[in-house]
Amino acid sequence: MTDTHTGTARDLLALVGGAANVTSTAHCISRLRLGLADPGLARTRQIKDHPAVLGVVVDDTYQIVLGPAAVDHVAQAFDRALARERAAAATTPATDAHALAARGAALKDDRARRNATPGKLFLRRIADIFVPLIPALVACGVIAGLGATLNSLALSTHTGALTGIVPVTTALSQGFMSLIAVFVGHNTAKEFGGTPVLGGAVAAIVVHPGVAAITHTPFGHLKPGQGGVLGALAAAALCAALERQARRRIPDALQMLLVPTLALALSGLAALLLLMPLAGLLADGIGNGATWLLAHAGAGAGVVLGGTFATLVMFGLHQALIPIHTTLIEQQGYSALYPILAMAGAGQAGAAVAVYLRARHNPSLRRVIRSALPTCVLGVAEPVIYGVTLPLVRPFVTAGIGAAVGGAVVGAFAQFGLTTGSTAVGPSGLVLLPLLDGSHGIGPAVLVYTGGWLTAALAACAVTHAFGFTPATLTALNAPAPEAAPDPAPPPSEAAGRPEPREQAG
Known part of the structure; x- marks a missing residue:
C-alpha cells in the first residue's frame, strides 16, 4: 500500500461526510461500497473529480469506482482512517448523532421503496447464491x-x-x-x-x-x-x-x-x-x-446477446443468466453463451480507445482511460462503463454495436459447428482464455474467441470514432478545463475536465 492510497482514503472519508456519516464499508472487485447515514452529505461532484476515482454509482449503497488495482488498498486505508476518526470523536459529545441517524434511516427507507422491486431483489438473491x-x-x-x-x-x-x-x-x-x-x-x-x-x-x-x-x-x-x-x-x-x-x-x-x-x-x-x-x-x-439457437441462428443470436449484454449489466438483469450458465456448464462442460456475452467488454474497450483518440486535449479524461482500459481488457469493464462511455451516451451505444459484431463472429462459428464455450463464469476479457473449451477442444476455441474479441474491439473503436460524438460533445471534451473553485473543506481534489458519469442503479 502506498501513501497515495492512504491519501485517497482520507480524501474520500472527508468527502462522504466523515466517520459520523459512514454506517458500513465493503468492497468488491472494483468498487468501494459505503453505507451512508445521510447520502445527501456526500459531495458527489468532488468525489467524481478526484484523480483516483473512476466513477460513482448510487444504489442501496454509495459505490465509488476505483478499479481492481486500487480498491483493496484504498478500502483497507479507508477502514483505518474511519477507525482513527471514530476513536478521536469518542472523546467529544455527538449531539447530532441521533438526528443524523434518523434522517439517514428515512432516506434509506425511501430509496429502498423506490429501488427494491421484487424482481430486482430476487435477482440479487440469485446472484448472492452463485x-x-x-x-x-x-x-x-x-x-x-x-x-x-x-x-x-x-x-x-x-x-x-x-x-x-x-x-x-x-x-x-x-x-x-x-x-x-x-x-x-x-x-x-x-x-x-x-x-x-x-x-x-x-x-x-x-x-x-x-x-x-x-x-x-x-x-x-x-x-x-x-x-x-x-x-x-x-x-x-x-x-x-x-x-x-x-x-x-x-x-x-x-x-x-x-x-x-x-x-x-x-x-x-x-x-x-x-x-x-x-x-x-x-x-x-x-x-x-x-x-x-447457436446451431440454427448463431450469428443472429450473437448480435442480440453481445450487443445488449452491457445494458443488462447496467440494470442488474444479467444476474438472471447465472443459473443458466451454471446449468450449461454442469450439463455440457461449458457455457456456449458466455463467450458471446463477453464480447460486451471488448466493445467497451474499443470505444474507450476511440474516446482517447478523439479527446486529445482532455488530459483528465485520457488519464482515466489509461487507468481503466487495462482492467477492461482483462475483464472488468465497470470503470470504463461508468467513467467513460456511459456518461458520454453515444460511445456506450457504439460499444454495443461493436460487441454485436464480435458476438456475430463467435455465433457464426457455432452455427457452422465450431462451438466455443467457457468452463466457468465470472472472468471475461483476455482472462477468459485459459477457461475456454468447445466442440473441437481448447485450441480452436481460443482462436475463435480471440478473433471475435479483437473484431468487437476494432469495430467498436471504428464506429465510435466515426459516429460516437456530436460536434458539441467534441468541443466540450477538448475545451480547456476551467479553474477549480476553492474547496470549502480539505482534502485537495483535482478538477477534471472529463464528463460527469451518470448515477446508475447497479
Whole structure:
C-alpha cells in the first residue's frame, strides 16, 4: 500500500461526510461500497473529480469506482482512517448523532421503496447464491483446461508420465462440479432465511446415487443429478420456507428435534417426487435450447446477446443468466453463451480507445482511460462503463454495436459447428482464455474467441470514432478545463475536465 492510497482514503472519508456519516464499508472487485447515514452529505461532484476515482454509482449503497488495482488498498486505508476518526470523536459529545441517524434511516427507507422491486431483489438473491461459487468454478475450469492440454500431449506423444497425470487433474477439476448442487443448496438456504446445512442436506439428495433405485414417482425413474443446480435451488428454498414456518408453530422444547426433521423430510420428498423431475425438464430445455439457437441462428443470436449484454449489466438483469450458465456448464462442460456475452467488454474497450483518440486535449479524461482500459481488457469493464462511455451516451451505444459484431463472429462459428464455450463464469476479457473449451477442444476455441474479441474491439473503436460524438460533445471534451473553485473543506481534489458519469442503479 502506498501513501497515495492512504491519501485517497482520507480524501474520500472527508468527502462522504466523515466517520459520523459512514454506517458500513465493503468492497468488491472494483468498487468501494459505503453505507451512508445521510447520502445527501456526500459531495458527489468532488468525489467524481478526484484523480483516483473512476466513477460513482448510487444504489442501496454509495459505490465509488476505483478499479481492481486500487480498491483493496484504498478500502483497507479507508477502514483505518474511519477507525482513527471514530476513536478521536469518542472523546467529544455527538449531539447530532441521533438526528443524523434518523434522517439517514428515512432516506434509506425511501430509496429502498423506490429501488427494491421484487424482481430486482430476487435477482440479487440469485446472484448472492452463485457468486460465492465463482472462485471454485474458475479454479476447476483452469485445471480442467490444463488436464485437456496434457491429455492431448499424452495422446500425441504417447508419454506415460503425462497419461498418469490426467486422472489427477480430472479428480481436481471434477470433485467440486460433482457436488456443486450441495453448495448451491447451502447458499440458497442461507439467502432465504433457513439453516445453510439443511439446504446442503436436501440438495445432496439430488446428487445421491441411491435415487436411481427410486422408480415409483409420477415421472418414472429418477437419475442421480437430475435437475442439477436448479433442482437443488428449488429444494433448498422450499426447505428454508418449511423451516421458517415450523419454527413459528412448534414449541421451543421440541424445535431442535422436529424443525430440522420436518423441513428436511418434507422438502426432500418434494424434491424426489416433483422438483427433481421438473427441474430436469427445465435444465434439458435450457441445454437443448442453447444448442438449437447457436446451431440454427448463431450469428443472429450473437448480435442480440453481445450487443445488449452491457445494458443488462447496467440494470442488474444479467444476474438472471447465472443459473443458466451454471446449468450449461454442469450439463455440457461449458457455457456456449458466455463467450458471446463477453464480447460486451471488448466493445467497451474499443470505444474507450476511440474516446482517447478523439479527446486529445482532455488530459483528465485520457488519464482515466489509461487507468481503466487495462482492467477492461482483462475483464472488468465497470470503470470504463461508468467513467467513460456511459456518461458520454453515444460511445456506450457504439460499444454495443461493436460487441454485436464480435458476438456475430463467435455465433457464426457455432452455427457452422465450431462451438466455443467457457468452463466457468465470472472472468471475461483476455482472462477468459485459459477457461475456454468447445466442440473441437481448447485450441480452436481460443482462436475463435480471440478473433471475435479483437473484431468487437476494432469495430467498436471504428464506429465510435466515426459516429460516437456530436460536434458539441467534441468541443466540450477538448475545451480547456476551467479553474477549480476553492474547496470549502480539505482534502485537495483535482478538477477534471472529463464528463460527469451518470448515477446508475447497479
